[in-house]
Amino acid sequence: MTARTxxxxxxxxxxxxxxxxxxxxxxxxxxxxxxxxxxxxARKPTGSKTGHVELYTRxxxxxxxxxxxxxxxxxxxxxPFLPLREDLMRGAYASYIVELLDRFTYSGEGxxxxxxxxLNDTLTRxxxxxxxxxxxxxxxxxxxxxxxxxxxLQECVxxxxxxxxxxxxxxxxxxxxxxxEGAPHTTGLISLPMPTLKVxxxxxxxxxxxxxxxxxxxxxxxxxxxxxIGYIRYxxxxxxxxxxxxxxxxxxx
Amino acid sequence: xxxxxxxxxxxxxxxxxxxxxxxxxxxxRLTYFLLRAPASISQNLSDALDDLKSKTVLCSTCFNITxxxxxxICRDERRDKRLIxxxxxxxxxxxxxxxxSYTGRYHVLHGVISPVNGVGPDDLKIRELAQRxxxxxxxxxxATNPGLEGDATAMFIQRDLxxxxxxxxxxxxGIPMGGDLEYVDAxxxxxxxxxxxxxx
Numbered sequence: 001m002t003a004r005t006x007x008x009x010x011x012x013x014x015x016x017x018x019x020x021x022x023x024x025x026x027x028x029x030x031x032x033x034x035x036x037x038x039x040x041x042a043r044k045p046t047g048s049k050t051g052h053v054e055l056y057t058r059x060x061x062x063x064x065x066x067x068x069x070x071x072x073x074x075x076x077x078x079x080p081f082l083p084l085r086e087d088l089m090r091g092a093y094a095s096y097i098v099e100l101l102d103r104f105t106y107s108g109e110g111x112x113x114x115x116x117x118x119l120n121d122t123l124t125r126x127x128x129x130x131x132x133x134x135x136x137x138x139x140x141x142x143x144x145x146x147x148x149x150x151x152x153l154q155e156c157v158x159x160x161x162x163x164x165x166x167x168x169x170x171x172x173x174x175x176x177x178x179x180x181e182g183a184p185h186t187t188g189l190i191s192l193p194m195p196t197l198k199v200x201x202x203x204x205x206x207x208x209x210x211x212x213x214x215x216x217x218x219x220x221x222x223x224x225x226x227x228x229i230g231y232i233r234y235x236x237x238x239x240x241x242x243x244x245x246x247x248x249x250x251x252x253x
Numbered sequence: 254x255x256x257x258x259x260x261x262x263x264x265x266x267x268x269x270x271x272x273x274x275x276x277x278x279x280x281x282r283l284t285y286f287l288l289r290a291p292a293s294i295s296q297n298l299s300d301a302l303d304d305l306k307s308k309t310v311l312c313s314t315c316f317n318i319t320x321x322x323x324x325x326i327c328r329d330e331r332r333d334k335r336l337i338x339x340x341x342x343x344x345x346x347x348x349x350x351x352x353x354s355y356t357g358r359y360h361v362l363h364g365v366i367s368p369v370n371g372v373g374p375d376d377l378k379i380r381e382l383a384q385r386x387x388x389x390x391x392x393x394x395x396a397t398n399p400g401l402e403g404d405a406t407a408m409f410i411q412r413d414l415x416x417x418x419x420x421x422x423x424x425x426x427g428i429p430m431g432g433d434l435e436y437v438d439a440x441x442x443x444x445x446x447x448x449x450x451x452x453x
Contacts, residue, residue, distance in 0.1 A: 014369065019274040045429035051438030055401040077438040085401055088408040095368045102369070245368035252412050
């Protein structure tokens with residue numbers, strides 16, 4: 001990043017009010033990774049950036065390098081991902097996927113290949129899919145892969161033997177599946193029924209087009225979610241704030 | 254901070270720095286200004302700060318900040334009991350009052366649903382809003398800010414209060430006075446077109 005200014009597509013991850021009418025925005029860009037910049041006047045109704053740097057939208061932005069902090073000099077909204085603003089559940093899942101990305105990445109550490117495309121595609125899927133949980137689970141596994149936490153689902157992480165088509169265990173600590181023979185050699189295992197493992201493997205190694213053709217039964221969905229949320233909580237060593245909200249609105253109706 | 258700076262000065266700089274939008278440089282400038290200014294200015298500031306916490310309470314009806322509970326708006330019999338405007342913050346009440354065109358009452362949520370920041374519906378005055386609904390209330394105007402979090406809060410309230418027999422409306426969106434079509438974002442422009450009104 002040597003140029004004084006650069007133009008880039010960006011997805012707005014976070015924003016915080018600053019001063020009289022400014023906003024500090026956190027952006028994900030394909031080339032520069034996660035960056036922070038100040039959008040001056042972005043809270044004024046007549047400001048030229050107002051409405052162009054909304055959460056979970058994609059914009060074309062012009063960033064001007066500053067001494068202490070970069071300045072978002074221009075912004076033009078390109079993709080508003082409108083259904084996220086009109087459907088509470090879709091919006092809540094968007095908060096979840098952005099929270100994950102935000103927890104796994106650091107501002108200024110550079111770009112992770114494919115991360116921008118993954119987030120952009122997942123936000124698009126959240127807008128369009130009739131099974132938003134499928135899009136979210138696919139995202140989780142792809143994100144873990146990119147961040148270096150790909151769970152081992154093909155062989156037992158203890159015995160390194162190929163898995164038989166029977167119910168298995170999952171170990172957060174060992175980062176993968178534990179076969180019944182390996183179970184006595186480790187602790188903190190959770191159950192991993194075969195249908196759940198099958199879906200996890202499919203999500204991990206297939207393209208989204210292939211995933212999209214699969215119907216995941218409700219009970220398996222719930223179980224896949226149990227394993228994934230547990231594993232992600234373990235890796236991040238903290239609670240996920242957005243998960244509580246999703247559970248809350250699932251019980252509204 | 255350097256030991257050349259006396260402790261009371263350091264303390265005030267740190268206190269100012271804790272305020273939103275004030276960095277260490279502005280905090281130092283404010284502190285040294287007060288140091289040189291007449292004592293009456295710092296005394297007035299100190300008294301105002303004391304009163305801010307000791308003399309204000311939240312209105313037990315609308316949760317706006319007030320000196321007397323209930324607040325003047327909730328006490329005012331001329332205000333329309335059938336209308337409640339739901340706003341995020343007390344400052345939003347002032348903004349609507351400045352229009353001098355709203356005669357209903359208010360309900361202040363004290364925030365907006367923001368799952369990423371750990372703010373859920375139970376952290377806001379949403380349950381209290383449901384408890385306010387009686388036969389007098391005919392319409393709730395959800396006047397949260399038009400952003401993802403304001404919209405999520407509006408949708409949550411709509412679902413939470415569904416079936417209570419109250420009409421729920423949302424503030425219209427459009428182009429601000431003095432705005433420039435060239436700079437207006439596509440979503441605002443689209444909603445402005447949808448909400449266009451007939452002339453004359």
